[in-house]
Amino acid sequence: MFRSQSTISISISGFTLNLEVYLCLDLVPITSVSYYYYQRHEAQPTFGYERVYVSTLNNITSSSEICNFTISIPTSEFHVLVKSGSASDAKVTCPSGILGKYDYIYYPKDNSSARCINSKDLWDGCTDKTMVTFNYSTCTQNIAYSGGGVVWCVANIGDTYGVVYNNDSWLVSSKDDRLATYRFSCIVGNHASASIAPGNCTSQQTATSYPVKWNSINLINDNAGVYLTLNPYGKAL
Template sequence: MNLNLIFIAISHCLLVYVQKAAGTCLLPIVFRNSAWRDSTKGNLNFTDNTMSGWRTTAYFQNISQWECFIENSYELKGYLIFKSLPTVIFRGVHYTGYMCMQLTKVTDYSYYYYLVQPQQSIASEERIWYSETATADISTICNTSSIEPLEQFHMLIKSGYEWEARQYCPNPVLANFDYTYFGSDGIVYCHRTLAQWQVCGDRQTMTFNYTACNKIMGYSSGGQVWCVGTISSKNTFFMVYNNDSDVNELTTFRFTCF
């Protein structure tokens, strides 16, 4: 009788474990039910377990909806891992896209990330891995043999907290500058002795004097952008944020990389 009781207890525990493992993958709390701005993809919306707005194509089909795939990957390795919803179909075969974001926290309201996967020709050269199977392991999805170059970092800023995400501009630009503006047609529109680019007044803000040079910088009609992220190695790369109210993500944009 005792042996039977023990067997039943163990069987019950195993059943509970299997149900738990097959349950819904949850995103980190900081992303759940919130909206974020992506420097590459625009506005993203998160639920407890999905992300929408991160648009790409594969086999000439559009994808913008993603589902959390491996829970706790952020706590363990700093990864956010998603699978595409729905699958894409090519020659009758269903393919699932898998995306691995390697995140680094900048502030409580901002992160920068890299996509950890080689570029894929079937994905319009995006770093998304596609498979015929609905299962994949973390080492395959997050292929560390090919990570984006240092200067190709992406920024995520939580919507409504852009002011709190500001950072000091990097040391090489903590000064006041004259600059020359070269148009895409090769014509010089502003001479360096006339234009003014100021950072000293507010170390988190780059201000351009449009009276001296009326050419738009950083897509900002007001002439101000905020520094939000910096990556440095042999060179320094930094991202600025345009807080104008009339940004359309077609001809004007939120983010510019210097």
């Protein structure tokens, strides 16, 4: 369980409230250096549908007030923790839905033109089944929010949902989602198409559409999120 170090002030009908934000993490070990977890809270519309607990100052008397183990959280809505400096030891076999070699076409959520329409754009989740690599020599568009084109699988749920770790030396912050890079992203694939979200998987994320928030209406972050169609080079694994 975590508590914010600073407070949040909001005004309601002329009154100012100082609030604290709490996180209750339900941790499940993956490897000796990694976990996946669920945030045991109701989604908060006021806070971008994040699952957090918000309280007025010094108003918590028991951890049971913060952690809600009775709510139903979608299985896909998981997050990942990896020990700093140990990402290479956190690698696991990628989910079967993203294994294989594919030519891909990239469709940004901002409705701009499709990219990577060259027939030689290579998604390789076959050579090493603990990672996915992208050949940027034919299309320079970042895939899976990685500038270097190499991501390691560090967690998966079922055959389609996988969280990957971007091994870039540094990250790029940009309001243009096509340029931004993130340390983690979620890939959901089914051998014919895939969606990619920055950070963690979302409850409504599927392989056949852009990622959206848990209520299927609110988009993740403006134009964040990627949809790809996949054309196998050979037999999917």
